[in-house]
Amino acid sequence: MLNGGAGRRFPKRRPASPPPGDPPGGGEALRVVDVTKWYGGVQALDRVSMSVDAGEVVALVGDNGAGKSTLVDIIAGVVAPDEGEFYVRGERVAIRSTNDAALFGIRTVHQEHTLADNLSVVENLFLGRELSHGVGPLLRLDFASMQQRTSAAMSDLGITTIADIRAPVEKMSGGQRQSVSVARATLEKYPIVVLDEPTAGLGVAQVHRVMQLVLRLRAQGTAIVIVSQNIEEIFEVADRIVVLHLGKVGAILRRADTTPEAVVSAVMGVA
Ligand SMILES: Nc1ncnc2c1ncn2[C@@H]1O[C@H](COP(=O)(O)OP(=O)(O)O)[C@@H](O)[C@H]1O
Ligand SMILES: [Mg+2]
Incomplete structure (x- = not known):
């Protein structure tokens, strides 16, 4: 089962125009069309x-x-869909790997977020994109800058519970590790950020900080997809709410035009 569309015809689609009103809308960042995925006999996604x-x-x-x-x-390039089309900024693309996703400007925090246990907070944040200075044989990792930026990211997120950012993350609580994952995804400016339940396991104050961060990214023009089970945080940050029910899109609601009760009904499949 390949990602792809080999042999599939795809109609020329014009990127949808941004919705009127708030937000101003910087144009379509990402569109997925008719994505279908089976796991054996289980259909996880249906068009x-x-x-x-x-x-x-x-x-x-x-x-x-x-x-x-x-x-x-699937958007992150970790799982291959059976069917589906993907458009980044209006261009049809195939996302076959996490590398592809990164090239298209997509950054993801997975629900099962993965940190390297034996590495420190700083090392996890900069894993695979270490900062350095100098050139050639004088090339050195720039620990000072990495530590500085890690501290800044931590304080942006209101993470005050991590005493030593140079200590391995393995001894940290679930909430602390969760915060490090979110910080990791937001350290660099990716145009598209996808967060799968980023606040699960966080305390109230930290949830609020993550929501503030999401709103800040939004203000900078980032396109954000956030998976959440928390109706309050959804209403705090979302412009639109896509409800999945048994693998199908049950509803797409504009926050300004809906209510928490309507969202809950759609989640339960009571239209
Ligand atoms: N790797 C997998 N192998 C088999 N079934 C899977 C796998 N991942 C997810 N599923 C199934 O696909 C469906 C959707 O799961 P998932 O996408 O994790 O839902 P959600 O994130 O909304 O809780 C579920 O029925 C789940 O059991
Ligand atoms: Mg999930």
Whole structure:
């Protein structure tokens, strides 16, 4: 089962125009069309289509097993869909690997977020993109800058509970590790950020900080897809809410035009 569309015809699609009103909308950042995924006999996704604009937050909601993580993992290039088309800034693309996703400007925090246990917070943040100075034989890792930027990222996120950013992350609590994962995804400016339940396991104050960070990214023009089970945080940040129900899009609601009750009904499949 290859990602792809080999042999599939694909109609010429014009990128959708940004929605009127707030947010201003920087144009379509990402669109997925008719994404289908089977795991053996289980259909995790059934012709799911959705999009997110630059400067827009789209919340992806749905019950456990609705297919949210599967869609996130497909966008991230971790899981290959059986069918589906992908458009980044209006261009048709194939996302066959995490490398492809990064090239298209997509950064993902997975639900099962992966940190290297034996590495420090600083090392985890800069894993694979270490800062250095000098050239040739004088090339040196720039520990001072990496530590400085890690401290800045931590304080941006309101993470005050990590005493030593040079200590290995293995001894840290779930919430602390979660925070490090979010910090990692937001350290560099990716135009598209996908967060799969980034606040699960966090305390109230930290949830608020993550939401503030999401809004800050939005203000900078980042397109954000955030998976959440928390109706309050959804209403705090989302411009649009895509409800998945049993692998299908049950509803796409504008936050300004809907209510928490309507979202909950859609999640439960009570239209
Ligand atoms: N790797 C996998 N192998 C088999 N089935 C899977 C796998 N990942 C997810 N599924 C199934 O696909 C469906 C959607 O799961 P998932 O995308 O994790 O949902 P959600 O994130 O909304 O809770 C579920 O029925 C789940 O059991
Ligand atoms: Mg999930």
